[in-house]
Amino acid sequence: MSADERGSESDSSSEEDEEEEDNEEQGGLHALQVLQQQAAQAAVLVENSREVYVGPRLNYNGPVTVNQVLHITQEILSPEELMRRAIAAPAGDADATRVNVRSCAVEANKAGVESLQQQQNVFSTPRKGPSLMVVVLWFLLALISIFSVCIAIAFAIQRPQVQEPDSAFVYTNSSEPDEPMPNRTILPGGHYIFSKLDWRGAEALSKRPLLHPIRIVIISHTETPKCLNFQDCCERMRSIQAYQMGRSGIKGTEYVDIGYNFVIGGDENVYEGRGWDVATFHAKSEETLGISFIGDYRERDFLTDGQIEAAQQLLALGVNMGKLSPSYVLIAHNQSFATDSPGKNIIKVIQKWPNWSPYLIIR
Numbered sequence: 001m002s003a004d005e006r007g008s009e010s011d012s013s014s015e016e017d018e019e020e021e022d023n024e025e026q027g028g029l030h031a032l033q034v035l036q037q038q039a040a041q042a043a044v045l046v047e048n049s050r051e052v053y054v055g056p057r058l059n060y061n062g063p064v065t066v067n068q069v070l071h072i073t074q075e076i077l078s079p080e081e082l083m084r085r086a087i088a089a090p091a092g093d094a095d096a097t098r099v100n101v102r103s104c105a106v107e108a109n110k111a112g113v114e115s116l117q118q119q120q121n122v123f124s125t126p127r128k129g130p131s132l133m134v135v136v137l138w139f140l141l142a143l144i145s146i147f148s149v150c151i152a153i154a155f156a157i158q159r160p161q162v163q164e165p166d167s168a169f170v171y172t173n174s175s176e177p178d179e180p181m182p183n184r185t186i187l188p189g190g191h192y193i194f195s196k197l198d199w200r201g202a203e204a205l206s207k208r209p210l211l212h213p214i215r216i217v218i219i220s221h222t223e224t225p226k227c228l229n230f231q232d233c234c235e236r237m238r239s240i241q242a243y244q245m246g247r248s249g250i251k252g253t254e255y256v257d258i259g260y261n262f263v264i265g266g267d268e269n270v271y272e273g274r275g276w277d278v279a280t281f282h283a284k285s286e287e288t289l290g291i292s293f294i295g296d297y298r299e300r301d302f303l304t305d306g307q308i309e310a311a312q313q314l315l316a317l318g319v320n321m322g323k324l325s326p327s328y329v330l331i332a333h334n335q336s337f338a339t340d341s342p343g344k345n346i347i348k349v350i351q352k353w354p355n356w357s358p359y360l361i362i363r
Helices: 003-042 079-088 093-123 132-157 230-244 305-321 344-350
Strands: 192-194 214-221 262-264 270-272 288-293 324-332
Touching: 214 305, 214 344, 230 270, 262 305, 288 305, 305 324, 324 344
Parallel strands: 192 270, 214 288, 214 324, 262 288
Antiparallel strands: 262 270
């Protein structure tokens, strides 16, 4: 081969190489134009705005574990394969490729949402209502509270029932004076003789006079609780008088006055009843004087030395005043009436006194 032929062959081969390079450059430019068209069609332009989000978004506040599994039925293409198919495909196929990619994204989004809902169902625990025991305890507590309120209201609205006193029994509080009053007698042992006015006694409905000097003294007891001070003894005297006159609301003896001539209290003082000049209820005779001790001396109570002294000094005063015979006879209440009075604890004492007679019986 001549030199001219070899030169012409080399020139033709170089021209072919240049044509192939031109074809490759034109193919690359065509692929680049396809990609630019896809980017231009998918681009979103937003101006003068903040916090713009394009696409699905899910916000969840709390500890959540999301296991997302994507089931994509479309064919997955590598970037090189996508470039190759975009170059080889005609311009109209670009839209189909975009549709496939978008459908893959939609499927993935749906799968993620379903997975998230399943996770929420797994981790969310239904709230249980209160147990039966808790309900019962609350009910009992409410019941107790209501009952307590009702009791408080009942006590608040309750009013004591006060009976109007009898017009003959209007009393005022009194106390022992610092100095003896003229109408009070003091026995040698310092024992007071309080008048009916002192203990606020009611007036007698009628009076049967005693014959002096009195020949018989009858000792009894009131068979009531004892009293240990002036106030209590005054109250006890009024109570006894109201009962015996039938004014206490309890059926009594309906006497015209308190039954005793004198009463000796637990405070070791003497309280005037009918006094020295009115007959007692102990017997029908107008020659008997009744002296009683406040208390119940069958078993419970016992006479004190002061009570014994007050009784003996009262008898001595009656003799000195001429109201009582020096030879009077002393007997127990059960010797003039069928009764337990004055009780064995008094009988043991008075049977040792002067003028005691166990044999005299009067009815």
